[in-house]
Amino acid sequence: MRYFYDTEFLENGHTIDLISIGIVAEDGSEYYAVNKTALWDRIAQDPWLMDNVVPHLPPRTDPDWKTHVEIANDVSSFLMPDEDGIELWADYAAYDHVALAQLFGRMINLPPQIPMFTHEFQQAWNAMGRPALPEQTDGLHYALADARHLKACFEHLGGPPASI
Numbered sequence: 449m450r451y452f453y454d455t456e457f458l459e460n461g462h463t464i465d466l467i468s469i470g471i472v473a474e475d476g477s478e479y480y481a482v483n484k485t486a487l488w489d490r491i492a493q494d495p496w497l498m499d500n501v502v503p504h505l506p507p508r509t510d511p512d513w514k515t516h517v518e519i520a521n522d523v524s525s526f527l528m529p530d531e532d533g534i535e536l537w538a539d540y541a542a543y544d545h546v547a548l549a550q551l552f553g554r555m556i557n558l559p560p561q562i563p564m565f566t567h568e569f570q571q572a573w574n575a576m577g578r579p580a581l582p583e584q585t586d587g588l589h590y591a592l593a594d595a596r597h598l599k600a601c602f603e604h605l606g607g608p609p610a611s612i
């Protein structure tokens with residue numbers, strides 16, 4: 449099963465701390481969560497996050513707010529391998545992969561069914577000559593909207609190029 453995902457995170461040049469994650473499966477099923485245990489005092493001091501990410505988050509009473517451990521358990525259950533296993537895709541995927549993998553701790557703690565890499569949409573798009581893509585009309589930096597948009601772009605391209 450192919451999964452498209454996006455994370456929002458706090459980073460300071462040394463660490464990447466998950467704020468929210470959105471995942472859309474190839475079959476259309478979706479997962480979204482906000483990290484209740486994120487470093488909210490530091491996030492509050494980050495003007496870019498306060499302007500671009502925080503406004504998209506649901507109210508703190510929303511059940512999508514979960515602890516890091518709850519999100520790890522959810523993600524581990526949501527990412528279900530089929531006969532093709534699990535294929536992860538993200539846009540500018542390097543930071544997203546770290547944010548996802550660190551849900552489980554160190555690299556060696558990644559659940560065995562979850563791939564140790566995420567396919568890079570930018571690489572696939574470049575290999576195809578950077579054709580026009582659908583516009584994302586709203587929800588930019590809302591992780592679930594970004595994941596939905598990535599899936600739409602991927603489907604618009606008709607899948608990855610054969611060389612990827």
Ligand SMILES: [Mg+2]
Binds near residue numbers: 454456594
């Ligand atoms: Mg995003």
